[in-house]
Amino acid sequence: MVDTTFLRGDRLALRSVEPSDLDFLRHHQNDPAMRGSLTRSFPQTIADAESFLDSVTVRENLAFVAIHAGERVGFVALFDVEHVPGRARLGYWVVPEHQGEGYATEMVDLVVEYAFDELRLHKVTADTLAANEASQRVLEKLGFDREGVLREHEYIDGSFVDSHLYAILRSDA
Template identity: 40%
Template sequence: MAFLRPSLAPESVPVLRGSGLFMRPPVSADYAAWAELRALSRDHLTPFEPTWARDELSRGAFRRRLRHYQREQREDLGVSFFIFDKHGSELLGGLTVSNIRRGVTQAAAIGYWIGLPHAGKGYMTNAVALVADYAFEDLSLHRLEAACLPQNRASIGVLERNGFQREGTLRRYLRIDGAWRDHLFFGLLAEDQRPDRELA
């Protein structure tokens, strides 16, 4: 796996390469590909996401999203990536490291989405592995956390294949698809054993 510093990407955020993937922060030129993939995947994604705004896929909404990502990065609160194929030519999905807590905690949460045409092919499992390495090695975090709906077997599989351990259930934790819903809570420590993975 290689961590590279892109000259035009937001300051200090690397490009991640490995496992047939290319990951970098989103930029304004990604709008068309992002909007097309999200629109195509709407029925696939909405059962697992907060209710979409009326202008969810508008260019203005995308610009606001980028500003939010950039602010989080500047303030050491989060890092966001778009996931592409290894050539960087096709957008597959997205992954965020958010709610970074420093001090005695050194932890963050991860969240992710994959476009419908690319689901079930192992891309997100590999993307989470790349980001876990980055979080523990480059961000010096001690712990990663993730929450998912009990019926989201695909997401549970992604986490378990990366060594995350189920730590409990969070009652009515997030408002998803219009209702407060219970979530399963998973954690991964920097010292936890993780599956060996080919990251070339």
């Protein structure tokens, strides 16, 4: 098999999302244990996954699958990349059986470094549910600042919940 690694860390390789990853993405994004934190209210179909793959471009959306020892362990992406103002939104998740092993921190670190060093972006933002303390720790460990609270911003399991907005500037990294 050809190695298609785009970014490499100490333990992880990040490669672009491929058609062979669609079942992996769909399975985990539909997983009841994960979809709440991903703010997914509707099931993702294979057509939805294919549409997402079509939206991944070098200019606006860059998505990666994280690989450890030949196994897919997570997903990380820069969405809504705006090259003129130099900003993008960050999204990421790690499969449940590998959460707490530091993969999210390594994935985010690799992608933020890429955003600043190679894409020459100025700012990367991320939002996380107020109850998702693990995700908040990842962002804070990497130098993101909490810029605000989006009150009752998401609707999860029958309730409106707050979301925390984080950001990091190139000068902070």
